[in-house]
Amino acid sequence: MTLIQTASNVQHNLRHLRLFLAVVDTNSVTQASALSHLSQPAVTQALAKIERSLRTTVFTRTPRGLFANAEGKALARRVRRAFDFLDPALAELSPRLKMVATTSQLEALVAVSEAGNFTLAARQLGLAQPTVHRAITQLEDEAGKPLFERTSYGIIASRAALALAQAARLAFTELVQAETDLAEARSEEKxxxxxxxxxxxxxxxxxxxxxxxxxxxxxxxxxxxxxxxxxxxxxxxxxxxxxxxxxxxxxxxxxxxxxxxxxxDTLVVVSGSGHPLAQRQSVTINELAAYPWVVAQHGTPIRQHFDALFDDRPHQPASIVESSSLILMRELLSCTDHLGCISVRQAQAEIARGLLKALPLDLCHTARxxxxxxxxxxxxxxxxxxxxxxxxxxxxxxxxxx
Missing domain, CATH: 3.40.190.10 (Periplasmic binding protein-like II)
Structure with a gap:
């Protein structure tokens, strides 16, 4: 999954969204147009496009000005958060980018930085390769510097390009969330x-x-x-x-x-119901080492506790299957003498149903x-x-x- 594939109706013209915020802040198309150096009809048209794309109104229009309604306030909150992510990364590349960068250019940047290849990025976006290449070139022209290094192994994003791509992802997430907030303001589920x-x-x-x-x-x-x-x-x-x-x-x-x-949560050592240790009243660590095991991968908290059980012991488990799958563990333990080391809460339903047997070993020290x-x-x-x-x-x- 990528954010590009989850774009919402809110994610459109970034300049229109900036104009929307200007009107929210000033309650005036006239003042917003002056601040943005655009004509009043241009601001009015931007607002109309936003409301049309959302199929709702976001302002209450009064003789005293335009005031954001519940949906407008919800949208403004998310749009502000989006620009809070985006604007610092844009400004680091070039002050002009804040006003000229487009959604399609940023989508191209994200796709190319992830794919490391223009052709793969274009396929991900459903666009022609020249279109994606042109979008990146436009960003590079505005930034006054290359955003990617072309190598024989592919395309490598610069540090600034990676920072902007990350900011764009999080900004797009906020705009996707905005649509959910707007639905909530209408008492709808979305x-x-x-x-x-x-x-x-x-x-x-x-x-x-x-x-x-x-x-x-x-x-x-x-x-x-x-x-x-x-x-x-x-x-x-x-x-x-x-x-x-x-x-x-x-x-x-x-x-x-x-x-x-x-x-x-603590860990538990489990076996199949027919295991030689299943009916024992006590077991030792050395006895456990003699059997094959199903345990989590290296680097996980469970595996760290498991390995610690056998620290400084003369005998170490010689046969280990690495898997975090409870189903695989259960089925393997049911037909072999493998043992498993797993979260006690994760295994409690299997233990209650008799599918696994908890061995009598105190592992309270493994609380995590x-x-x-x-x-x-x-x-x-x-x-x-x-x-x-x-x-x-x-x-x-x-x-x-x-």
Whole structure:
């Protein structure tokens, strides 16, 4: 998924959006036209195009001037946030870019910086390759410097180009969010929630939160994105994912995200019901080392705790399958003598149903924080905020064992 593919009706002429803000701030087409050095008819036409594209009005027109209505205020809030991301990056390249850069040029910049190739970028955008090349050339002409280095391996974006592409992604995200806010102002349901989910969240938290959320918001689309933590974090920072759910990192991985604690979780060692250790009253670490294992990949909190179990031990597990899939673990443990190391909450439904057996090993020292990872200063829509409120484990109904 890319932001370009999720463009909203709000994401159109950037100059029109600047004129819209000028009218919001001055309550006057006359003053807005003077500030922007454009004619009053040009400002009026820009406002008409915005309202036509949104199929609604955003101003209340009175003899004293134009005043933003509820939808206009919602739009202005998101447009301001978009330009707060975009304008510093544009100004770093050239002061003129703030007034002349277009949405299509910025979309081309994002696509080329991601693809590293004009042809692939054009295909992603559904445009001809010369059109994309021309958009980049126009930006480079205004900036007075190249934005990409052409090499035999492809096209490499400059630091300033990468910064502008990131700012454009986040600005476009705000404009996509604006459409959801506008619908909310009309008491309508629109938009979607994109969640980066780590294994525990997929099997324990999310099913219950989604079920509860659907009781009051049945039409909001929900997309669950799975993958390695590094990929999910990148998607979050680009604005493609709204928030992550799973094990928190200590310290936070980078300065532009924040972590929000929900609860602590511990690990459990599990086996199939027919495993030689399944009926034992106690087991030792040395006994565990003799069996093959299914464990998470290196670099994950679970794997760090697993490896620590065998630190300074004479015997180490010799056979390991690396996977975060609960289904794979369950099926492999059911037909072999493999053992698994997994979150106790992630496995609790499988244990309750007799599909996995928790071995008698005290792992209370493996407690790890579970929570949300969000972009710093992220402004959720009403629906996103509602969903997040449901992720507090105490607010959800207890899951049945049956």
């Amino acid at each position: 938009g979607r929630i994109v969640i980066g989910a780590m294994p525990l969240a997929r099997s324990f938290l999310l099913p219950r939160a989604i079920a509860e959320f659907r009781k009051t918001r049945p039409k909001i689309a929900i997309r669950i994105v799975e993958g390695p933590y590094s990929d999910l974090l990148s998607g979050l920072r680009r604005g493609e994912i709204d928030f992550l759910i799973g094990a928190l990192r200590e310290p936070a991985p980078i300065g532009d995200v924040e972590q929000r604690f929900l609860f602590n 924080p579970i929570g949300l990872t969000l972009r710093v200063n992220w402004a959720p829509t009403s629906a996103q905020e509602h969903f997040i409120s449901l992720l507090d484990d105490r607010s959800l109904p207890e899951e049945s064992d049956h």
